[in-house]
Amino acid sequence: MHELSLAESVLQIVEEHVQECRCVKAIHLEIGEHAGVDRDALKFCLELVCANSIAEGAAIEIAEVAGMAMRVVALEVI
Amino acid sequence: MCAVCGCGEKKSYLGKFGHAPGMNASRMIRIERDILGRNDARARENRSHLDERGIFALNLVSSPGSGKTSLLVRTIEALKERVPIAVIEGDQQTSNDAERIRKTGIQAIQINTGKGCHLDAHMVGDALKKLDLMDRSLLLIENVGNLVCPASFDLGEHRKVVVLSVTEGEDKPLKYPDMFMASSLMLLNKTDLLPYLEFDTGQCIANALEINPDMGVIRTSAKNCDGLSEWVSWIAEKLA
Ligand SMILES: Nc1nc2c(ncn2[C@@H]2O[C@H](COP(=O)(O)OP(=O)(O)OP(=O)(O)O)[C@@H](O)[C@H]2O)c(=O)[nH]1
Ligand SMILES: [Mg+2]
Numbered sequence: 001m002h003e004l005s006l007a008e009s010v011l012q013i014v015e016e017h018v019q020e021c022r023c024v025k026a027i028h029l030e031i032g033e034h035a036g037v038d039r040d041a042l043k044f045c046l047e048l049v050c051a052n053s054i055a056e057g058a059a060i061e062i063a064e065v066a067g068m069a070m071r072v073v074a075l076e077v078i
Numbered sequence: 079m080c081a082v083c084g085c086g087e088k089k090s091y092l093g094k095f096g097h098a099p100g101m102n103a104s105r106m107i108r109i110e111r112d113i114l115g116r117n118d119a120r121a122r123e124n125r126s127h128l129d130e131r132g133i134f135a136l137n138l139v140s141s142p143g144s145g146k147t148s149l150l151v152r153t154i155e156a157l158k159e160r161v162p163i164a165v166i167e168g169d170q171q172t173s174n175d176a177e178r179i180r181k182t183g184i185q186a187i188q189i190n191t192g193k194g195c196h197l198d199a200h201m202v203g204d205a206l207k208k209l210d211l212m213d214r215s216l217l218l219i220e221n222v223g224n225l226v227c228p229a230s231f232d233l234g235e236h237r238k239v240v241v242l243s244v245t246e247g248e249d250k251p252l253k254y255p256d257m258f259m260a261s262s263l264m265l266l267n268k269t270d271l272l273p274y275l276e277f278d279t280g281q282c283i284a285n286a287l288e289i290n291p292d293m294g295v296i297r298t299s300a301k302n303c304d305g306l307s308e309w310v311s312w313i314a315e316k317l318a
Contacts, residue, residue: 001195013111034256036230070113078104
């Protein structure tokens with residue numbers, strides 16, 4: 001239900017890590033099966049918030065993991 | 079848009095990772111950052127602030143209408159002579175619940191989340207500053223009625239307590255497992271209505287324990303006060 005605010009947090013984290021290089025090609029996330037997050041909704045929201053950002057058009061890769069974790073694990077940049 | 083690679087930048091950027099033709103091999107940066115990191119950091123701050131003052135905090139979570147406020151009113155009546163209590167109420171709209179709590183003579187602060195589906199650690203941290211909390215007191219937080227989202231947001235409480243009412247059906251722990259995973263105790267409320275329902279209490283508790291074997295279960299009725307003393311002792315034990 002709050003996937004949009006999660007997507008905003010993801011973009012914030014991406015922006016904190018990618019200053020020099022301006023192109024993010026992929027964002028790799030891990031979402032716990034009990035994190036209460038709908039992965040399709042999160043993907044959709046991320047595409048929205050990434051428009052006109054350094055991560056515009058980035059592929060969103062979401063791996064499901066056990067538990068309640070929600071992490072940005074890696075960024076693919078050029 | 080950057081003319082070299084089509085990224086969102088206005089100008090092409092030829093930095094050390096380069097958008098220069100032929101140089102745009104991609105590179106992985108591992109970052110391992112919690113998406114809720116900012117919430118969790120504030121929650122830790124809230125918790126250490128509470129710990130310093132010996133305040134024990136509970137976060138009550140449930141679907142709308144399971145009886146959180148009714149149980150809180152009963153709990154306050156039973157405990158207010160023994161320990162100072164303050165309440166934080168979360169709802170999308172209205173201050174109805176805070177007003178119900180204030181009638182017991184206890185201070186209560188209402189947070190309206192607007193469209194928000196859960197309380198977060200920042201809202202609670204700000205509310206903590208407005209409350210006149212006593213050392214060695216009890217803080218009761220009633221979350222927004224929602225069996226999904228509040229599970230993910232640490233507020234800085236010491237325990238989450240999930241309230242499930244018997245009118246909701248015995249399969250809810252299986253349908254909404256995250257909340258039951260996150261909670262230390264389940265209050266199975268509105269047991270006074272059991273004679274009118276086809277609700278299998280044993281099955282419901284088995285479902286809940288299948289999701290979280292470590293969770294405690296207390297059957298309660300905010301109407302006739304069944305189970306209230308067991309619930310109050312559960313809290314009193316944590317205060318000691
Ligand atoms: N019969 C019966 N009714 C109850 C009991 N507990 C609460 N209710 C009724 O259930 C309705 C909702 O109770 P509330 O205490 O407002 O529930 P809540 O969980 O605080 O609701 P929200 O804050 O709106 O999510 C009210 O009409 C209560 O009188 C109970 O143990 N037995
Ligand atoms: Mg309420």
